[in-house]
Amino acid sequence: MNRNYELMFIVRPDMVDEDLNKLISTLESSVSSAGGTAKSEVWGKRRLAYRVGKFNDGIFVLMMIEATGAVVHEVERRLRVTEPVIKFLTVRTDEELKRLDKIKKIRDSKKKASAQPVAAAAPATPVTPAAPETATEPPASAPV
Amino acid sequence: MAEETKAPTGSAGSSGGESRPERSGGDRPERSGPRSPRPGGGPGGPREGGRKFFRRKKVCKFCVEKIEAVNYKDVRLLAQFVAESGKITPRRLTGVCTPHQRRLSRAIKQARNIALLPFAGRAQ
Numbered sequence: 564m565n566r567n568y569e570l571m572f573i574v575r576p577d578m579v580d581e582d583l584n585k586l587i588s589t590l591e592s593s594v595s596s597a598g599g600t601a602k603s604e605v606w607g608k609r610r611l612a613y614r615v616g617k618f619n620d621g622i623f624v625l626m627m628i629e630a631t632g633a634v635v636h637e638v639e640r641r642l643r644v645t646e647p648v649i650k651f652l653t654v655r656t657d658e659e660l661k662r663l664d665k666i667k668k669i670r671d672s673k674k675k676a677s678a679q680p681v682a683a684a685a686p687a688t689p690v691t692p693a694a695p696e697t698a699t700e701p702p703a704s705a706p707v
Numbered sequence: 708m709a710e711e712t713k714a715p716t717g718s719a720g721s722s723g724g725e726s727r728p729e730r731s732g733g734d735r736p737e738r739s740g741p742r743s744p745r746p747g748g749g750p751g752g753p754r755e756g757g758r759k760f761f762r763r764k765k766v767c768k769f770c771v772e773k774i775e776a777v778n779y780k781d782v783r784l785l786a787q788f789v790a791e792s793g794k795i796t797p798r799r800l801t802g803v804c805t806p807h808q809r810r811l812s813r814a815i816k817q818a819r820n821i822a823l824l825p826f827a828g829r830a831q
Contacts, residue, residue: 571780571821573821573822611822612819612822612823612824612825612826613822613825613826613828615822621822625780650820650821650822651821652779652817652820652821654779654817659776662775663775663776666775
């Protein structure tokens with residue numbers, strides 16, 4: 564059961580590029596060897612909103628991981644131990660993605676339904692409060 | 708006169724009481740508390756200083772623009788809902804609807820944790 568996570572971590576600003584890439588590839592390989600996928604983006608140096616440790620800037624790195632919880636736990640443990648990493652935050656995103664998918668589906672199907680009959684009552688806009696009028700999908704509109 | 712000795716929660720302000728700058732109706736239990744329950748923010752003015760007119764109905768920015776996902780990463784969007792002091796602005800001032808305010812608040816707290824937004828003080 565793979566879950567989607569977003570892991571953002573901040574590395575101290577005086578770190579060299581190659582060391583950073585080495586660190587990222589180590590983490591990615593630890594994820595993929597445990598049977599997950601990882602993708603990372605380096606946001607670059609940014610000013611921090613408050614002083615962390617002794618630094619006012621940091622290099623932000625974002626990693627999208629698709630793996631089980633144990634794998635992410637291991638990655639976090641490594642990050643905690645790594646000296647250049649000063650902060651990290653993991654967010655679980657699969658519930659959010661599921662919700663967005665559902666909304667998109669409802670919106671798409673509503674667009675199709677209102678495209679066919681040019682009913683006088685139903686406006687063509689896919690606005691969710693107008694769900695009871697379309698009456699094509701009563702169960703789907705309720706949880707939204 | 709009996710009406711004058713009582714506080715101005717007289718016969719005029721029996722339901723809603725929007726036209727009077729009065730405090731909460733303690734002796735009128737059927738009113739739903741001191742806060743106006745209306746989602747649009749309602750006449751939040753009269754309580755605070757005698758403004759008698761309805762404030763322009765504020766709409767939820769997220770509902771209007773149909774922004775579904777509020778991410779902690781888009782600092783520019785989040786910073787619009789944060790005051791100068793770093794505090795999250797209440798929804799009666801911004802007009803955001805409740806589910807979006809909850810998601811927004813969560814995203815702001817996540818952003819604060821990852822040093823994208825400050826906990827206190829101005830955002831540089």
